[in-house]
Amino acid sequence: MARNDSSQEPAAGPLVAFRYASYRLFWIGNAFSNIGIWALMAGRLWLMHQLTDSPLMLGLVTFAGLGPILLLSMWGGVVADRVNRMRLVVTTRALFAFTALLTGVLAATGIIEPWQLIAISLANGVLLSFDIPCRQAIIPNLVPRQHLMNAVVLQSLLMSGSTVIGPFLFAPLVNALGIEGVFFFVGAMYVGTVVMFALVDPQPHIGDRKRTMPWTDLTEGFAYIRGSTTIISLVALGILAGIFGSSFSTLLPVFADDVLSGGVETYGNLLLAGGIGGLGGTLFLILFGRLKDSALLQVATGLTYGIGLLLFAQITYLPASLSFILIVGAASTAFGTVNNTLLQSIVHDEFRGRVMSIHQLGWGSSAIGGLLMGSLAEAVNAPFALSVSGVAVALGATVLTMSAMRGR
Numbered sequence: 425m426a427r428n429d430s431s432q433e434p435a436a437g438p439l440v441a442f443r444y445a446s447y448r449l450f451w452i453g454n455a456f457s458n459i460g461i462w463a464l465m466a467g468r469l470w471l472m473h474q475l476t477d478s479p480l481m482l483g484l485v486t487f488a489g490l491g492p493i494l495l496l497s498m499w500g501g502v503v504a505d506r507v508n509r510m511r512l513v514v515t516t517r518a519l520f521a522f523t524a525l526l527t528g529v530l531a532a533t534g535i536i537e538p539w540q541l542i543a544i545s546l547a548n549g550v551l552l553s554f555d556i557p558c559r560q561a562i563i564p565n566l567v568p569r570q571h572l573m574n575a576v577v578l579q580s581l582l583m584s585g586s587t588v589i590g591p592f593l594f595a596p597l598v599n600a601l602g603i604e605g606v607f608f609f610v611g612a613m614y615v616g617t618v619v620m621f622a623l624v625d626p627q628p629h630i631g632d633r634k635r636t637m638p639w640t641d642l643t644e645g646f647a648y649i650r651g652s653t654t655i656i657s658l659v660a661l662g663i664l665a666g667i668f669g670s671s672f673s674t675l676l677p678v679f680a681d682d683v684l685s686g687g688v689e690t691y692g693n694l695l696l697a698g699g700i701g702g703l704g705g706t707l708f709l710i711l712f713g714r715l716k717d718s719a720l721l722q723v724a725t726g727l728t729y730g731i732g733l734l735l736f737a738q739i740t741y742l743p744a745s746l747s748f749i750l751i752v753g754a755a756s757t758a759f760g761t762v763n764n765t766l767l768q769s770i771v772h773d774e775f776r777g778r779v780m781s782i783h784q785l786g787w788g789s790s791a792i793g794g795l796l797m798g799s800l801a802e803a804v805n806a807p808f809a810l811s812v813s814g815v816a817v818a819l820g821a822t823v824l825t826m827s828a829m830r831g832r
Contacts, residue, residue: 441575446624447566451582453620454559457517458583460613462590463597464524465489465673466695467606468545470688471531473677474603475538479806483798486674486791488545489552493788496553504557510626513562514618516555521614523548528607549791556784566624584706584757587699595692649779657828658767659779661722661821662786665729665763668816669756671793672733673698678806684742697746701753708754709761719829721762726821729755734814737807759821760786766828 441447472478472485503512523544530536567575597606649655680691705725732752739745767783793813800809 439578440571441567441578444567444571447563447575449620449624450562450566451578453517453617453624454579455582455586456613456616456620457520458586459590459593460520460524460610460617462586462695462699463594463606463613464548464610466591466594466691467603467610468527468541469674469677470598470606470691471527471536471603472538472541473681475536475541479675479678479798479801479809481538481798482674482677483795483801484542485545486671486794486798488542488791489549490788490791490794492546492549493553493556494785494791496550497557497784497788498782500554500557503554504561507558508626509558509562510621510624513555513558514621516551516558517614517617517621519551520548520555521611521618524607524614525611528604528611531604531607532602580706580761581703581710584699584703587702587753588696589699591692591695591699594695595689598688598692646782649782652770654770654828655767655779657824658763659783659786661726661763661824661828662760662783663789664820664824665726665756665759665817666786666789667793667796668813668820669729669733669759669793670790671797672736672752672810672813674794674797675801675806675810678801679745679810683740683806684745686742690742693742693746694749697750698753701750701755702757704750705754705757706761709758718762718766719825722759722766722825722828723822725755725759725762726825727818729759730814730816730818730821732814733817734811737810737814 442451468485468489469482472481475481527536527541527544530540563575563579593609594606597609601608649659676694677691680686680688680694684690686693709721729752732748732755736745736748736752739748763786764783767779797809797813800812
């Protein structure tokens with residue numbers, strides 16, 4: 425049952441979820457966390473670029489940070505239904521703070537090695553596999569059911585906004601404090617998350633322990649997915665975007681430093697442009713997106729996403745690069761949101777948790793994409809690797825969306 429912090433229900437409105445104290449604390453905690461994770465991802469890639477100047481090593485960092493999700497996210501969903509979710513995310517966020525601060529200390533003392541960065545990224549990937557399903561399952565306990573949509577939308581805006589704030593702060597932090605300062609900043613953000621989450625009442629977030637065996641839950645979920653061509657196609661779309669689309673961020677340090685002949689400021693500007701585009705894509709869907717148009721939107725955003733990557737890969741002029749990366753950011757965010765909405769609209773409630781846990785493989789598959797793109801860039805060059813990604817996204821989005829709609 426959703427948590428209700430007030431005996432009298434507030435009237436609906438664009439910020440109605442903020443009327444509930446537990447949701448406010450959770451939202452503020454996630455604000456710290458989301459800003460931190462974007463700075464962390466950018467910081468790890470830039471630090472590895474400084475240490476090795478190798479696209480392949482950038483791919484390994486991405487693979488280590490997201491690869492565990494491929495193996496463990498489904499089990500993370502099972503755990504989320506069996507433990508006190510709030511206490512679990514407090515623990516995972518505290519461990520994220522520790523690993524960020526540890527990276528900062530290693531970088532500040534000059535003893536950081538590539539293998540250490542990969543090992544810490546791997547540890548964070550394991551934590552994410554259990555943290556993400558728990559955080560998603562907590563929201564329905566924070567507000568009444570009739571305000572759940574508003575709570576989810578506000579969380580989505582928070583995620584999009586963090587992709588602007590995090591990159592905006594990245595270059596100034598590096599210039600003022602060095603790369604180690606980024607990790608100290610991330611650690612502080614996670615500490616803020618822990619404080620906010622610890623203030624949320626943990627009692628409503630105890631999982632139901634009276635369930636079938638975990639393996640049975642997983643096999644039933646797979647059987648349900650296999651029975652629907654539409655679900656298979658939509659999950660495949662998410663994985664396609666993860667492998668060939670989201671992995672473009674892995675190569676951004678190479679484009680900033682080598683292709684565009686810039687440095688950390690150029691890298692920060694590329695990240696910022698992508699974040700602004702992502703926020704714009706979210707606002708566009710809030711204002712104009714409708715479920716009945718979602719198949720058309722899926723094709724349109726997929727084509728824009730892929731073509732944007734292809735064109736960005738050919739450009740060596742910074743202002744034009746920023747324009748295209750903004751378009752890529754808007755299209756990628758809208759593409760992912762529409763894909764999620766289409767899937768949520770057809771999945772039966774009894775299988776929703778397991779299907780959405782498998783859908784998270786789309787994000788986890790960015791690990792494979794990062795390694796693939798890094799290897800391809802190492803063997804040929806970064807523009808060629810990103811061109812391959814763009815073509816795959818544009819063609820795959822069209823074909824798989826048509827397949828999903830035929831099945832539906």
